[in-house]
Structures are given as structure tokens and as C-alpha cells.
Amino acid sequence: MEIKTRLSSDVPKRLGLTLLMLLLAVVMVIPFLWMISTSLKTPAQVFEYPIKWIPANPTWEHHVKVWTGPKSFGVYYWNSLKISIIGMVGATFLSAFAAYGFARIQFKGRNALFMLYLSMMMVPPQVLFVPKFLMFEWAGIYNTHLALILPGLFTIFGVFMLRQFFLSIPNEITESAFIDGAGHFRIFFRLILPLAKPALATLAIIDFSWQWNDYENALVFLIDEKLYTVPLGLQNFILENTVDYNGMMAAASAGILPMIAVFAIGQRYIIQGLTNSAVKG
Amino acid sequence: MTNNWMKRQRLLGYIFIGPSMLGVLLFFLIPALYSFGLMFTNYKFMNPNVEFVGLDNIIRLFKDPMFYLSLKNTAVFLLAVPVSIAFGFVVAVVLNQKIYLKKLLRGLYFMPYITSGVAVAFVWMLLFHPTQGPINGLLRSIGFDNPPGWLSTTTSSMFAIDIIWVWFLLGYNMIIYLAALQEVSPELLEAAKIDGAKRGQILRKIIWPLVSPTTFLLLITGLIMTIKTFGIIQAITHGGPGNSTTILSLYVYQNAFRYYDMGYASTLSWALFIVILLITLVQWIGQKRWVHY
Numbered sequence: 001m002e003i004k005t006r007l008s009s010d011v012p013k014r015l016g017l018t019l020l021m022l023l024l025a026v027v028m029v030i031p032f033l034w035m036i037s038t039s040l041k042t043p044a045q046v047f048e049y050p051i052k053w054i055p056a057n058p059t060w061e062h063h064v065k066v067w068t069g070p071k072s073f074g075v076y077y078w079n080s081l082k083i084s085i086i087g088m089v090g091a092t093f094l095s096a097f098a099a100y101g102f103a104r105i106q107f108k109g110r111n112a113l114f115m116l117y118l119s120m121m122m123v124p125p126q127v128l129f130v131p132k133f134l135m136f137e138w139a140g141i142y143n144t145h146l147a148l149i150l151p152g153l154f155t156i157f158g159v160f161m162l163r164q165f166f167l168s169i170p171n172e173i174t175e176s177a178f179i180d181g182a183g184h185f186r187i188f189f190r191l192i193l194p195l196a197k198p199a200l201a202t203l204a205i206i207d208f209s210w211q212w213n214d215y216e217n218a219l220v221f222l223i224d225e226k227l228y229t230v231p232l233g234l235q236n237f238i239l240e241n242t243v244d245y246n247g248m249m250a251a252a253s254a255g256i257l258p259m260i261a262v263f264a265i266g267q268r269y270i271i272q273g274l275t276n277s278a279v280k281g
Numbered sequence: 282m283t284n285n286w287m288k289r290q291r292l293l294g295y296i297f298i299g300p301s302m303l304g305v306l307l308f309f310l311i312p313a314l315y316s317f318g319l320m321f322t323n324y325k326f327m328n329p330n331v332e333f334v335g336l337d338n339i340i341r342l343f344k345d346p347m348f349y350l351s352l353k354n355t356a357v358f359l360l361a362v363p364v365s366i367a368f369g370f371v372v373a374v375v376l377n378q379k380i381y382l383k384k385l386l387r388g389l390y391f392m393p394y395i396t397s398g399v400a401v402a403f404v405w406m407l408l409f410h411p412t413q414g415p416i417n418g419l420l421r422s423i424g425f426d427n428p429p430g431w432l433s434t435t436t437s438s439m440f441a442i443d444i445i446w447v448w449f450l451l452g453y454n455m456i457i458y459l460a461a462l463q464e465v466s467p468e469l470l471e472a473a474k475i476d477g478a479k480r481g482q483i484l485r486k487i488i489w490p491l492v493s494p495t496t497f498l499l500l501i502t503g504l505i506m507t508i509k510t511f512g513i514i515q516a517i518t519h520g521g522p523g524n525s526t527t528i529l530s531l532y533v534y535q536n537a538f539r540y541y542d543m544g545y546a547s548t549l550s551w552a553l554f555i556v557i558l559l560i561t562l563v564q565w566i567g568q569k570r571w572v573h574y
Contacts, residue, residue, distance in 0.1 A: 018386075031393075105290055105297060215515075230400075231516075
């Protein structure tokens, strides 16, 4: 009875707060809405004011332009997918291996190595661009996808995140397996990895989004247009179509929509991973 | 026996860490040392005449007005971090109340952080269009006859970038605060209410101090992350108009890959490292001193 009266008096306040927050949330996503809306308009409608959010006669021609023709986004998508997926799978597994070593195996030099990882986190990418450029040039992988894929296989953040997770797995779980004579490899593959599935998924999704959005490395290490990833292709499109605002927004949609999809599917994992690594890390 | 066991453990440790270690050596440690060496040379890409120049690059850096301008621009860029933390805190506190559609709202606020890359920067570029953009359209319609030029004038461009950055970081700050607010004990809040504390008082005197470790962490990580960023600025302004949005990290990039002045670019990049080091030192000291648990 008491609960019911409390609830009913709360409802208007709850509704009010919800509406207010919804309004502000719409402001947050306006850039996305404006992008999609503009991509479906004609040039004359772009800067009409007040804004018509749903254009009178939506046109798909700008999206068609982005996806067909000699500089189709299809190529950029393929390049980005290839680099991001190889990087994501590799980085997740290599991080899991290293994280297990740091979390579960006692050996001399472990702490020193871990300190090295820690210190490398502080080195900004700007310090590494020039030497990597020169090393890749020397090794013959500058201006190839390998220049992005190979470094993409390693993430120090991932090692930290998974180490944290492995440390939280109670020792009792692995102890009985040890007594039964299982070695580290068996324990890692049979016990730890299955337990760590959510953490691995989190790392994989976050890493994928980093690699997909990575503009800076692609900018430094790629020059051939046919090797371009989506962010570079997008930049190229915008440089070449400086007044085609509808086309620009259609191209931007092409760049963003996969991330929105990944976000919608993996939101739970992403949020969990980021909070765990920030609050408990 | 134990000796053997220890040897085996050590070998296994290296096997597990080895592949990742190889990457850290090849793509972090060796390049970092290489860059450190380049700092003392006049190496220009494709120019075979490389000389050891001692501290020349460092002296040049201290005399370079662009270096100081880039530091100033970086400082203005960093202002976005505390502003975004404040907004993130407010949104998190409200979302932590009894409210409908909590998950949807959280997702909407968080969306910019996860989807943003260069693509969104281009959207903002059009939104900020000084004469035709919708933002100035709105401002004119509500009576501002001379709205700012946003990205197109030297005095406003850095602040326009700040707005984009506040928008981008807000969702991340909110998510982390939401997690921190979960840890605030409801009994404590209930007790404060019973003692007659007002909402504002509870927020200022109880919640804010309790989440201060989170605030501190967000500030440090936000500053470090922001200082390393140059992608969105390179994409939409290339550091202009003039040099008004050339932040230090972008200035490194320009020296390296526009002027191919690798020696000087390396020197600048280590200056960037020192700024990060200072922020990290503040973190180490501050963790002990300023955070009230």
C-alpha cells in the first residue's frame, strides 16, 4: 500500500526528468540525425532554415554516388574490414596469452617486464610515428596494409585489461586442475579462456572500434588510394567534393553506420570493459 | 627438483609473454629509442647528409615561437576535459535517479564516444559553417545577428574544436561516473536525508567527495588522451586558420610528414612526452593527497 502511494507521487517527477534528459540526449545525437537527413536531400535543401529533418522528396543518389563509381567506398570498406578484423583477432589472442603469463605464472623478471609495459603506455604515438615510418620504409612495408596490421596485433591496453580479469579468477579453480597434472597450456585453453569469454568479447569490440576509426596511423603509413581505409577514403572524398555537402554526408554515414551497428550490438560489453578498466584498473 | 620447476616456470612465462613482448619491442621500445636518438641529429627524410647536432634541436625548440603557440593551443584544447567531466557528472547523477528509458538514454549519450572518428568531425565542419551552417542559422533566428565564425576565424576555432571534444568525451565520463555512483552506499544517502540534508547538500557534501577518485582519474586519463589526439583537427582544419588550431601533437605530425624534418619532429615529440610525464607525476602525487575517500 505504502509502496503504491510513493510510486504514484513519483511518476510526474520521473516523467519530467525523463523528458528533460531525452531532450538533451536528442541534442547529443543531432549531428548524426543532421548527417542522415542531409544525405537524403538535394543541394538546394541543405542549408534551408528552419531545418526540415525529414526531406520532402528523399533522394538516394548521393548514397549511390558514394558506393559506385571509380572511388567506391566498397574498396575502403574491404580494406578497413581486413585490417580491423585481423588486428582484432590477433590482438585479443596475443593479449590473452601475455595477460595469462603476467597474471598466473611466477617467474623471475616478470615484474620488470610488466614495468616496461607500463612505461610504454606513457609514450605518445607521436614519438613512435617517425621511427616506425623509417623502419617500415626500410623493411619495405611502408604503404602496405602490413604497416597497419602488424602493429595492430599488439595492444598494451588489452594485456592490462585481461591481466586484471585473470587476476580476479579465484585460484581454487585452477588449483585442482594443477593437482590433476594439467599444465599451464591446458589450463589456459580449457579453463581460463572459456571463463574469460565476456572479457575477450569486450576487448575484441573495443579494439575493433579503435582500428576501424584509426585515421592517424593510416594517414602516416598509407599513400596509395587503393589501399585507403574508410577514414582516409572519406577524407579523400571530402577533399575532392568540397561543395557537394549531400555527398559528404552520405560518405560520412557510410563511415559511421558500421560503428553504430557495432555499438548497438556490443554496447553492454563496451560499457563493462571501459568501466572495469577505469574503476578497478 | 624445485630448481627444475622454476626453470620450467620461467620458460613457460616467456612462451606466454613472448609473442606480445616481440610486438612491444618492435613497435614500442625500439622505435622509442630510435626516436630518442633522432632528437640529436638533423636527419631529414631522403637527405643522405645526417649529422650529429648535439642539443641544437632542443635549443631550436626553446626559440621556436610556433612551439609556444602550439603549447597554448594545446592548453585551450585541454579545457574541454574538465568541462566535459562536469557535464558527464551532471548527466550521470540525473540518470542515476528514478527515471524511465534509462538504458536508451545512456546509449544515446554514449553514442558520440564510440562512433566518433574523422567521419563525425566532417559533420561538425558543416554544422559550424559560418554563413550557412545550421548552428548559426539557429543563433540568427533567436536574435544573434553576428554569430561566431567557429572554425573559420583564428580567435574562435580552438573553442569550436573544444565544443566537439566536450561532446565526444561526455559519454565516456558519464559511463564511468555511473559506475562510481553505484558504489555510493544508499544507506549513507538515506541517513543524510533523515538528518534533514537538502538535495544540493547531499550532492555537494556527500556524493561529490565520494566520487572524487573517479573525477581525478577521469581528469588524468582525459588530459592524457586529449593531448595525444590530432586526428580530428588534422581532418577538418589542418591546424588553421593561420596556426590557430595547431596543437603540439599536430605540430609534431606537420614537422615529420609535411616538412620531413625528422630530427626536429622527434624533439617535439619528446616535449609532448614530458608533458604527459608531468601529468602522470601529478597523478602519482595527487592520488595520495587530494583524493578524499
